[in-house]
Amino acid sequence: xxxxxxxxxxxxxxxxxxxxxxxxxxxxxxxxxxxxxxxxxxxxxxxxxxxxxxxxxxxxxxxxxxxxxxxxxxxxxxxxxxxxxxxxxxxxxxxxxxxxxxxxxxxxxxxxxxxxxxxxxxxxxxxxxxxxxxxxxxxxxxxxxxxxxxxxxxxxxxxxxxxxxxxxxxxxxxxxxxxxxxxxxxxxxxxxxxxxxxxxxxxxxxxxxxxxxxxxxxxxxxxxxxxxxxxxxxxxxxxxxxxxxxxxxxxxxxxxxxxxxxxxxxxxxxxxxxxxxxxxxxx
Amino acid sequence: xxxxxxxxxxxxxxxxxxxxxxxxxxxxxxxxxxxxxxxxxxxxxxxxxxxxxxxxxxxxxxxxxxxxxxxxxxxxxxxxxxxxxxxxxxxxxxxxxxxxxxxxxxxxxxxxxxxxxxxxxxxxxxxxxxxxxxxxxxxxxxxxxxxxxxxxxxxxxxxxxxxxxxxxxxxxxxxxxxxxxxxxxxxxxxxxxxxxxxxxxxxxxxxxxxxxxxxxxxxxxxxxxxxxxxxxxxxxxxxxxxxxxxxxxxxxxxxxxxxxxxxxxxxxxxxxxxxxxxxxxxxxxxxxxxxxxxxxxxxxxxxxxxxxx
Numbered sequence: 317x318x319x320x321x322x323x324x325x326x327x328x329x330x331x332x333x334x335x336x337x338x339x340x341x342x343x344x345x346x347x348x349x350x351x352x353x354x355x356x357x358x359x360x361x362x363x364x365x366x367x368x369x370x371x372x373x374x375x376x377x378x379x380x381x382x383x384x385x386x387x388x389x390x391x392x393x394x395x396x397x398x399x400x401x402x403x404x405x406x407x408x409x410x411x412x413x414x415x416x417x418x419x420x421x422x423x424x425x426x427x428x429x430x431x432x433x434x435x436x437x438x439x440x441x442x443x444x445x446x447x448x449x450x451x452x453x454x455x456x457x458x459x460x461x462x463x464x465x466x467x468x469x470x471x472x473x474x475x476x477x478x479x480x481x482x483x484x485x486x487x488x489x490x491x492x493x494x495x496x497x498x499x500x501x502x503x504x505x506x507x508x509x510x511x512x513x514x515x516x517x518x519x520x521x522x523x524x525x526x527x528x529x530x531x532x533x534x535x536x537x538x539x540x541x542x543x544x545x546x547x548x549x550x551x552x553x554x555x556x557x558x559x560x561x562x563x564x565x566x567x568x569x570x571x572x573x574x575x576x577x578x579x580x581x582x583x584x585x586x587x588x589x590x591x592x593x594x595x596x597x598x599x
Numbered sequence: 600x601x602x603x604x605x606x607x608x609x610x611x612x613x614x615x616x617x618x619x620x621x622x623x624x625x626x627x628x629x630x631x632x633x634x635x636x637x638x639x640x641x642x643x644x645x646x647x648x649x650x651x652x653x654x655x656x657x658x659x660x661x662x663x664x665x666x667x668x669x670x671x672x673x674x675x676x677x678x679x680x681x682x683x684x685x686x687x688x689x690x691x692x693x694x695x696x697x698x699x700x701x702x703x704x705x706x707x708x709x710x711x712x713x714x715x716x717x718x719x720x721x722x723x724x725x726x727x728x729x730x731x732x733x734x735x736x737x738x739x740x741x742x743x744x745x746x747x748x749x750x751x752x753x754x755x756x757x758x759x760x761x762x763x764x765x766x767x768x769x770x771x772x773x774x775x776x777x778x779x780x781x782x783x784x785x786x787x788x789x790x791x792x793x794x795x796x797x798x799x800x801x802x803x804x805x806x807x808x809x810x811x812x813x814x815x816x817x818x819x820x821x822x823x824x825x826x827x828x829x830x831x832x833x834x835x836x837x838x839x840x841x842x843x844x845x846x847x848x849x850x851x852x853x854x855x856x857x858x859x860x861x862x863x864x865x866x867x868x869x870x871x872x873x874x875x876x877x878x879x880x881x882x883x884x885x886x887x888x889x890x891x892x893x894x895x896x897x898x899x900x901x902x903x904x905x906x907x908x
Contacts, residue, residue: 320698324687328687331689409685410685414684414743415702418671420702599653
């Protein structure tokens with residue numbers, strides 16, 4: 317059998333024009349980013365002094381990371397929307413009943429559905445990120461620390477959100493899943509913000525809260541980990557050694573491999589939990 | 600396979616405090632057509648869902664082809680039309696059937712031909728390339744049947760297969776089910792349309808309030824076999840003995856009621872031809888003849904309204 321559920325999931329995205337409208341909105345986003353980037357970058361002095369060079373690197377970096385941040389948010393939003401109805405909508409509409417009665421283990425349907433949604437989300441975030449980086453490179457010669465690590469971590473972020481969304485969709489309605497998933501995403505962002513305040517204000521308790529939230533809801537921390545690889549090469553030494561550039565939405569510290577490992581483990585565990593929940597539920 | 604294709608033993612199902620099934624047992628043998636009857640909320644659909652592995656029973660066992668119903672291996676030779684279903688409306692009818700053919704294990708080289716054949720069989724041959732979103736309710740129902748039979752099942756579970764169809768569509772489905780049955784496919788038909796069950800099924804199982812209230816042939820349910828209503832020009836004492844070989848005859852005025860006995864009760868139409876011949880060749884004069892059967896509806900309503908278990 318040649319992954320029929322993956323193909324059906326991808327076919328659905330094309331058939332329902334999700335792909336088309338996703339790309340139309342993304343092209344608009346990248347175009348807007350390009351216009352803004354060109355306009356702001358032109359305001360910076362183009363002399364060869366060290367200060368002007370540093371300013372160009374930092375401003376270029378901040379603008380690029382802002383563009384990536386918006387792209388990451390859109391990708392996360394897309395993956396959450398895709399996952400919200402991934403199980404419940406098909407159960408409620410009656411699409412699923414005729415399918416799972418086929419000689420196909422339920423866990424396999426779930427896994428293939430997950431793979432289809434993850435493929436869509438990952439392709440989206442990768443292409444959008446590369447488009448933003450391309451604009452930044454063409455305008456300013458921008459070179460991030462590591463494109464591969466940046467893409468891998470952004471891909472992990474959307475994969476994690478799809479995994480949580482599908483698990484919730486096994487038990488909740490599509491609307492309830494969307495609401496809970498968005499709140500979860502918001503809590504992760506808030507936890508990251510609290511953690512950043514804790515770092516800047518040197519409040520250990522706030523830092524601990526941020527760490528705990530990032531372990532339970534790692535989506536924001538995954539973005540921050542990705543952003544550390546999106547920083548420009550040649551960042552002035554000493555800048556951001558406290559873990560931030562004075563901005564709550566990025567990190568200059570290399571992410572802990574333990575955290576990445578934890579995020580991978582959590583994703584795998586939630587996927588396994590989802591397969592189990594779907595296999596056991598009445599349809 | 601020598602044993603039953605489907606074997607459900609003392610199935611119970613509770614949804615919280617609501618008990619949907621209270622020990623339903625059911626078997627279906629190869630080539631047999633069994634009708635599931637019962638009022639709304641009786642537990643028929645829950646039974647079918649347990650048999651297809653969609654719902655897990657609280658207790659009891661359900662086996663298909665010797666495998667537990669939840670085992671995918673049990674469903675390799677199963678066709679199923681759910682009561683409430685929808686197909687992805689962005690697909691064409693042919694894509695839906697092809698998708699199900701692939702899931703059912705129809706090999707890639709055979710798939711296109713099989714899809715075309717099945718769409719023709721259900722009357723959608725000319726509309727296979729249309730998107731499902733353009734299908735009427737009746738066409739969707741036919742598409743549901745097409746996906747159910749595309750894998751050449753040996754056991755077909757049909758949950759209200761004609762609920763959305765017009766009379767012509769119902770007749771088509773009846774003929775299709777009868778033809779599948781003639782090919783040796785066992786059928787479980789869950790339907791509110793008693794006439795449909797009556798025409799297609801060998802046996803009925805009546806479920807009410809989660810219990811099996813009756814399991815047997817239609818004749819056993821209605822209490823007596825088919826009969827002939829004969830209207831003659833005149834009667835005499837020779838008429839009843841002349842018809843005795845066909846069953847029990849009673850005369851009232853110029854009307855004769857012949858309750859068919861064996862073997863004629865299995866072939867009432869043939870019996871009608873023979874009786875017509877006897878009456879026409881005698882001195883009585885044939886004015887009219889009709890085959891009738893005690894109403895299944897009456898027997899069903901009487902059974903489910905009795906309240907006893």
